[in-house]
Amino acid sequence: MPRPPRADRSTRVTIADVAARAGVSLSTVSRALNGNPTVDPALAERVKAAAAELDYTASPVARSLVLGRTQTVAVVVPDLGNPTFQAILRGLSHAAAADDYHVLVADSAESVEEERVLAGTTRRRTDGVILCAPRLPQDELDRLVGGLRPVVLINRAAGDVPHVRADYRTALAAELAHLHGLGHRRIVFLAGAPGSVANTARLEAIASFVAEHPDTHVTEIPCGVDFEAGAAAGSAVLASGATAALAFNDLVAMGLLSAVQAGGCRVPEDLSIVGFDDIPFARYTTPPLTTAAVPATELGVQAWARMRELLEGAEPGHPLTVLPELTVRGTTGPAA
């Protein structure tokens, strides 16, 4: 004896209801609604009408199960509070939506452990993951991506995994050259998270610049990645006697700018400041912030493009590297 249908389930309309209404089989409804040409046009019309009357749409979950595809991708970012990741997410979300894909977002709260587990768990319920994990050690990343495919990395590389990234090194070198050209010889660098690739790249750029310009001194101050860190570093920067400060990113630069101005220091007359990222707000500080423009939204769009190729089984395109453009505004000027 067949078991009666479950009681509490709400009265959702299923494909069977449509079939009954149209007087055809389940298979025919499915075919008609999916535009399969092997169904008689007149019949297909009748089925569609029935579906419309019942306001039926196929259950995405059931569909996902049988099709083996969820029409969803996961995006793992370290911090949703950071304008750069927000921009990436926005670009990615728009691009994916245009291709009828949905986006599952996970914030790893700057924790390496979370990055690892979130990547895994979100992968299971999606068709692929776009991973932005600046802190994850390289060997762990290499190991992790194997079980994650398809995966696209942002600002990281690993084996043959497609990725999109900004060339931090070259851009930072351009910033240094800009400051050097203005006569700055004592520069202070407000460092970000010690282990992160972004910070490492900046350090490398500084090292090679200093090697080529022995007249220039760049000292590193451990700082952080947000306003507060930048503001807190204010006194240390002033005490250093440097004529210019290179902030890890725009947030730090803004925090620093605000702090030193509050102390009577004039920017750029007494101190030049450069940021990194060119977040939307950088244009509206007083004076406007000199920075390197990372096209974060575009990075998100391109990350989706890579993921799409992977999902369609196409040959993954070349990894994309964009060069952040030096954007000179008002916070930099000739050395005192």
Next chain:
Amino acid sequence: MPRPPRADRSTRVTIADVAARAGVSLSTVSRALNGNPTVDPALAERVKAAAAELDYTASPVARSLVLGRTQTVAVVVPDLGNPTFQAILRGLSHAAAADDYHVLVADSAESVEEERVLAGTTRRRTDGVILCAPRLPQDELDRLVGGLRPVVLINRAAGDVPHVRADYRTALAAELAHLHGLGHRRIVFLAGAPGSVANTARLEAIASFVAEHPDTHVTEIPCGVDFEAGAAAGSAVLASGATAALAFNDLVAMGLLSAVQAGGCRVPEDLSIVGFDDIPFARYTTPPLTTAAVPATELGVQAWARMRELLEGAEPGHPLTVLPELTVRGTTGPAA
């Protein structure tokens, strides 16, 4: 004759593999892994060991189908580029993650039509939707939420649907009182999107304030919701002869601030400016922005709390209304 298993499916390990390895039935594996007490502890241990060896975890999709629950909620916002919605999303995402729920995010790109369809399509693949749709006309909203339940609204109300909102009216009244107290009698309001509830609430607050203070004139300038709009309104504001400007939000205020300062206008000596929202950057403009602090992150956290209650079948708590706190900083001063 049974059909052979599909060929191309990748070799994912299923519950059947675990069953085979442990030498038990599918049912037993399922029960053991779900901690069902009707399975012998020793056997359960064996099953768990087998599962661990095979690195098995149940398919979330299959699980969703049979359980009728996806462990995911959708969040629909008008613009991921807006710091306020970003903060809401962040609070919500963290709170949901703490309860082992995932977040599907959809950006309606400020389009009413998109708001409507996104709410519907994302609802199908999730257990509920948190809707932030400031532009959707009330009658459409009322109609829409019926088919969406469970649903939580942000900054809107509809029938018995739980919601969390900021009290724009009262907060704007406080800002007006602040300006009035400083002697401002000619004030200009930079309006946001005409149809939106947020704009309507501000207009109402202004109307009732003016009614009570006949000596004060508030003129409305159609503007917008972002930097560019605020900057573009700069000349109109100066031409109006007003001594204070009330911006629709902090972005507009920052755009305005930047534009008028560039024209030599001193803030707050020549013109006082107040924003709305207290986005993180408001603290770091020069001078720092006077504004009303909307606890957007907390709004997100509370929105999740409401959704969670709904999902657990608990009685929905009272709708939450928070009062944005007037935060006086440097952009407001005595009227000239």
Next chain:
DNA sequence: GTAGTCTGAGAAAACGTTTCCTGAAGGAGT
């Protein structure tokens, strides 16, 4: 008129779980 081709619709398997129901084995009570 019969064989062969085509068109198009239905039956049923499959996707990977959970859970209800049935029934075997073992222990307790008379």
Next chain:
DNA sequence: ACTCCTTCAGGAAACGTTTTCTCAGACTAC
């Protein structure tokens, strides 16, 4: 020793689709 519970594992239905296979009927060609 026989019956009656209890405990616990397996079989199979169900979730809602898609798709392969099969087959009935209509048509064409000889």
